[in-house]
Amino acid sequence: MPTDPDGPPRSAGKLALTITINGEVRHLSVAPTTVLLDLLREHLGLTGTKKGCDHGQCGACTVLIDGRRVNSCLVLAVMKDGAEVTTIEGLATNGRLHPMQQAFVEHDAFQCGYCTPGQICSAVGLLGEGRARTPDEIRELMSGNICRCGAYVNIVAAIEQVMGAEDSRSAAA
Amino acid sequence: MPSAEHHIGAPRSRIDGPAKVTGAARYAAEHTAPDLAYGIVVSGAIARGRIRSVYAAAALAVPGVIQVFTHENRRRTAWLDYSYKDDVAPPGAPFRPLYDAEIHYSGQPVALVVAEDYETAAYAASLLAIDYEVAEHETDLEAQRAYAYVPSKKRSGIPPPPSPRGDAEKAFGEAPLHVEGDYSHAIEHHNPMEPHASTVIWEGDGKLTVHDKIQGSQNSQRYITSVFGLKADDVRVMNAYVGGAFGSGLRPHYQLFLAVMAALELERSIKVVLTRDQMFTFSYRPHTLQTVRLAADRSGALRSIRHDAVAGTSRYEDYQENVVNWSGMMYHCDNVALTYTLAQIDTATPADMRAPGATTGVFALEIAMDELAERAAMDPIALRLRNYSDEDENQGKAYTSKELRECYRVGAERIGWSRRSSVPRSTREGRELVGFGMATGCWEAYLQKTAARATLTPDGKLEVATASSDIGTGTYTILAQIGADGFGLDLADVSVRIADSTLPTAPVQGGSWTAASSGSAVQAACQAVRETLLGHARGLHRSPLANAGIEQVEFRDGRITFASDPARFVTFADAMRAGGVDKVEAEATAAPSVVTALRYVSYTHAAVFAEVRVDEELGIVRAVRIVSAVAAGRILNPKTARSQILGGGVMGLGMALHEETMMDHNLGRFMNHNLGEYHVPANADVHDIDVVFVEEHDDKVSPIGVKGLGEIGIVGTAAAIANAVYNATGKRIRDLPITLDKLL
Numbered sequence: 001m002p003t004d005p006d007g008p009p010r011s012a013g014k015l016a017l018t019i020t021i022n023g024e025v026r027h028l029s030v031a032p033t034t035v036l037l038d039l040l041r042e043h044l045g046l047t048g049t050k051k052g053c054d055h056g057q058c059g060a061c062t063v064l065i066d067g068r069r070v071n072s073c074l075v076l077a078v079m080k081d082g083a084e085v086t087t088i089e090g091l092a093t094n095g096r097l098h099p100m101q102q103a104f105v106e107h108d109a110f111q112c113g114y115c116t117p118g119q120i121c122s123a124v125g126l127l128g129e130g131r132a133r134t135p136d137e138i139r140e141l142m143s144g145n146i147c148r149c150g151a152y153v154n155i156v157a158a159i160e161q162v163m164g165a166e167d168s169r170s171a172a173a
Numbered sequence: 174m175p176s177a178e179h180h181i182g183a184p185r186s187r188i189d190g191p192a193k194v195t196g197a198a199r200y201a202a203e204h205t206a207p208d209l210a211y212g213i214v215v216s217g218a219i220a221r222g223r224i225r226s227v228y229a230a231a232a233l234a235v236p237g238v239i240q241v242f243t244h245e246n247r248r249r250t251a252w253l254d255y256s257y258k259d260d261v262a263p264p265g266a267p268f269r270p271l272y273d274a275e276i277h278y279s280g281q282p283v284a285l286v287v288a289e290d291y292e293t294a295a296y297a298a299s300l301l302a303i304d305y306e307v308a309e310h311e312t313d314l315e316a317q318r319a320y321a322y323v324p325s326k327k328r329s330g331i332p333p334p335p336s337p338r339g340d341a342e343k344a345f346g347e348a349p350l351h352v353e354g355d356y357s358h359a360i361e362h363h364n365p366m367e368p369h370a371s372t373v374i375w376e377g378d379g380k381l382t383v384h385d386k387i388q389g390s391q392n393s394q395r396y397i398t399s400v401f402g403l404k405a406d407d408v409r410v411m412n413a414y415v416g417g418a419f420g421s422g423l424r425p426h427y428q429l430f431l432a433v434m435a436a437l438e439l440e441r442s443i444k445v446v447l448t449r450d451q452m453f454t455f456s457y458r459p460h461t462l463q464t465v466r467l468a469a470d471r472s473g474a475l476r477s478i479r480h481d482a483v484a485g486t487s488r489y490e491d492y493q494e495n496v497v498n499w500s501g502m503m504y505h506c507d508n509v510a511l512t513y514t515l516a517q518i519d520t521a522t523p524a525d526m527r528a529p530g531a532t533t534g535v536f537a538l539e540i541a542m543d544e545l546a547e548r549a550a551m552d553p554i555a556l557r558l559r560n561y562s563d564e565d566e567n568q569g570k571a572y573t574s575k576e577l578r579e580c581y582r583v584g585a586e587r588i589g590w591s592r593r594s595s596v597p598r599s600t601r602e603g604r605e606l607v608g609f610g611m612a613t614g615c616w617e618a619y620l621q622k623t624a625a626r627a628t629l630t631p632d633g634k635l636e637v638a639t640a641s642s643d644i645g646t647g648t649y650t651i652l653a654q655i656g657a658d659g660f661g662l663d664l665a666d667v668s669v670r671i672a673d674s675t676l677p678t679a680p681v682q683g684g685s686w687t688a689a690s691s692g693s694a695v696q697a698a699c700q701a702v703r704e705t706l707l708g709h710a711r712g713l714h715r716s717p718l719a720n721a722g723i724e725q726v727e728f729r730d731g732r733i734t735f736a737s738d739p740a741r742f743v744t745f746a747d748a749m750r751a752g753g754v755d756k757v758e759a760e761a762t763a764a765p766s767v768v769t770a771l772r773y774v775s776y777t778h779a780a781v782f783a784e785v786r787v788d789e790e791l792g793i794v795r796a797v798r799i800v801s802a803v804a805a806g807r808i809l810n811p812k813t814a815r816s817q818i819l820g821g822g823v824m825g826l827g828m829a830l831h832e833e834t835m836m837d838h839n840l841g842r843f844m845n846h847n848l849g850e851y852h853v854p855a856n857a858d859v860h861d862i863d864v865v866f867v868e869e870h871d872d873k874v875s876p877i878g879v880k881g882l883g884e885i886g887i888v889g890t891a892a893a894i895a896n897a898v899y900n901a902t903g904k905r906i907r908d909l910p911i912t913l914d915k916l917l
Contacts, residue, residue: 031292033292033296034292038291038292041203042211042290042291045205046196047196047199047200047202047203048195048196048197049196050200050366050367050416051202051368051446052366052367052368052449052848053449053847053848054448054449055449055847055848055849057449057847057848057849058366058449058848060366087196088194088195088196089195089196089197091195092195097191097194097195101191101194101195102194104190104194105186105187105190105191105194106186108186108187108190108812108813108815108816110190110193110194110645111417111645111646111647111813111816111817111820112365112366112367112414112415112416112417112418112644112645113189113192113193113194113198113414113416113645114200114365114366114367114416114417115366116193116194117194117196120194138856139856139857139859139860140856140857142856142857143855143856143857143858144855145856146366146848146853146855147366147856148363148364148365148366148417148419148824148853149366149417149645149816149820150819150820150821150822150823150824150854150859151816151819151820152819152823152854152855152856152859153819153859153861153862154816154819155856156856
């Protein structure tokens with residue numbers, strides 16, 4: 001991608017990126033150093049995805065990339081050309097909360113709410129992985145998402161509830 | 174007669190929940206403005222000395238960089254220390270960002286690099302070169318202990334240790350049973366998930382709207398106007414959503430100063446967000462060295478209590494906590510001597526962190542009590558009951574309520590205390606040693622002067638407003654519950670306006686006082702609206718309520734109804750029409766009662782129980798079960814209340830087993846300044862936590878009978894876990910955190 005001669009100097013070296021975010025195809029021009037998390041928060045105004053550490057240590061920035069949960073602070077945006085990204089803003093459909101969002105509210109699985117989008121995206125990703133069957137497995141596999149308010153007991157309960165509902169649905173089917 | 178309570182006491186989901194689970198809730202760094210600039214803070218590299226020179230040319234040469242602010246080109250600010258003192262500042266000279274070339278501590282901000290976008294600012298900040306003149310530093314509290322002193326100025330709200338009573342030393346010598354130990358815990362950092370941030374919106378003509386990460390918008394507002402000499406009307410501060418704080422957001426921090434400075438200088442909007450490692454450059458729970466000496470007679474009755482604490486502070490402020498007074502208060506004892514001194518180290522000033530002082534002091538006392546129980550061959554609960562006191566032994570005042578006995582009973586039952594062996598290291602399951610421990614928790618129940626406004630409109634919608642905050646505690650929700658019950662409304666009919674410096678005056682959210690204080694204020698404002706509205710209804714021509722007193726009516730279904738005759742009513746809308754008004758609005762203030770304070774003290778109590786499993790070969794501790802039995806007066810919302818206790822318990826677990834900010838005394842710098850190496854409890858560290866609120870009726874603590882819950886969950890938790898670890902392993906660890914190296 002050639003440099004845009006008319007753009008401001010800081011846009012020098014920007015690269016073209018086509019990325020689907022919450023179902024919407026975006027054609028963007030981003031610097032090679034721009035991190036996916038900053039692209040979402042600072043460039044696209046999708047501030048639901050949080051920055052807690054910028055080091056992949058806290059999980060607040062967790063989003064789903066092609067259905068898999070990923071720390072968006074550790075991903076350069078340009079590496080995800082053609083990818084499908086789902087952020088917390090993309091989970092609800094037609095104003096209806098995703099079952100995981102609803103379960104988090106019902107179980108009070110948060111206090112300050114800052115880690116919550118990452119927890120929810122991570123929990124949705126966890127369900128897709130199909131690896132967690134017991135509360136202990138949920139705890140282990142959700143340990144990449146820190147909650148300083150200490151809502152873990154409720155987070156596990158919320159995930160168990162959604163998992164149970166999915167199980168009974170698939171059993172019925 | 175008040176309307177039947179429908180929402181208060183019910184487990185309502187948070188009204189701000191949907192915003193938080195959809196990403197719609199905007200935190201301090203998530204507001205924007207046209208032409209928003211980005212500021213990156215550059216942290217100093219030495220612990221003490223001077224900046225010789227700053228080489229900013231390379232940073233300034235980067236396209237898109239707007240300015241590099243340092244002490245050499247900063248804007249003029251206030252002259253006197255007084256102007257920099259925020260609402261909760263301890264005695265001393267507050268740190269002034271970019272004030273001069275002096276370096277007071279490692280990580281001190283030395284420059285702000287401002288650019289058109291985030292990436293450019295971050296890159297340019299990395300190009301700044303700074304030359305330092307290094308001076309000797311001392312960051313080791315043990316080394317400074319010899320210079321400990323009694324602070325000459327007391328910190329407001331922090332009572333110094335009471336005068337000794339009886340003769341603790343003599344009684345210690347005469348008593349048959351003794352325990353004596355040194356206790357300490359590591360420096361801990363609050364580490365809220367949201368890094369501190371300030372977005373300053375330049376509104377033109379010198380007017381600023383500020384979104385700050387702060388526990389009290391009015392504290393930041395006053396700080397900004399005072400430091401920069403601005404008019405109160407020109408600065409509005411908001412903190413609609415705060416991503417945790419735990420005390421780190423009580424005082425305005427340097428990112429706020431820097432963002433406001435740059436906005437005023439550049440006359441444009443700017444955002445300054447700290448990095449996670451910069452979250453270790455201000456505010457921490459101080460390292461505190463404690464000695465506790467207890468003596469008792471053979472029945473376990475305490476004969477002597479001595480508790481001495483030396484706490485770290487910075488070179489420029491005398492930060493103080495109530496660490497030792499608990500030891501003179503919680504149990505009956507005639508001979509008590511307590512001391513609390515400070516020693517200075519070259520770090521930033523410590524700050525209140527969840528139950529400041531109590532977390533520290535009670536942890537030492539409650540381990541010592543466990544040791545004494547063993548010495549007296551008593552059950553640890555029996556020892557506490559033997560020394561139970563119905564009055565604050567320091568002041569000789571009664572408690573407004575104290576259902577601690579019930580906490581012990583219920584907690585013991587829930588944890589299965591009868592399964593505990595009194596012989597340490599005698600229970601095992603597989604490769605793990607099993608142990609049980611308990612401790613008492615205590616925190617003062619405060620009521621702080623707080624104002625609130627209530628506005629009812631003819632459509633039956635209510636707005637309640639106060640400048641209080643919701644740092645995750647549930648303020649939005651409990652205020653909606655109180656307002657709704659005042660008029661028999663649904664929660665959806667109440668809008669809660671908080672977190673804005675233009676609203677009725679409220680203190681910072683801290684000390685567990687918000688629910689009691691802002692809740693009482695909102696209830697009082699609603700009561701004033703009810704009375705005015707009834708006055709209008711009575712004035713109606715041939716009013717069905719002509720002679721009704723406020724105690725005789727109910728407010729519900731959009732009507733004021735005569736309680737004993739529901740056929741007699743006036744609708745809210747008709748009452749307002751009769752009064753010729755289109756809304757009824759009232760402001761009210763809640764404040765502590767001086768009369769009550771003469772005779773009573775108010776405290777929240779808890780009994781915390783822990784069951785731990787310790788891998789005998791690896792030393793890994795798992796706290797598999799924690800029971801927190803809490804007596805906190807009236808519980809407004811059992812759902813959010815439980816979450817607060819869970820959170821306190823998890824942070825107490827972190828204190829017991831994980832949390833430790835390690836200082837490299839050679840460099841005078843914290844080494845593990847990130848969430849990978851400063852381990853806060855993760856999901857896998859937390860197992861079963863059982864929270865139970867015991868019945869406690871208290872009509873004196875606050876007008877709404879609430880005591881507060883933000884801190885009590887952490888107090889005693891670390892001691893309960895440490896005592897359980899002793900019961901499991903026979904190893905008495907008095908130095909937190911209990912990492913595996915201490916058990917092997």
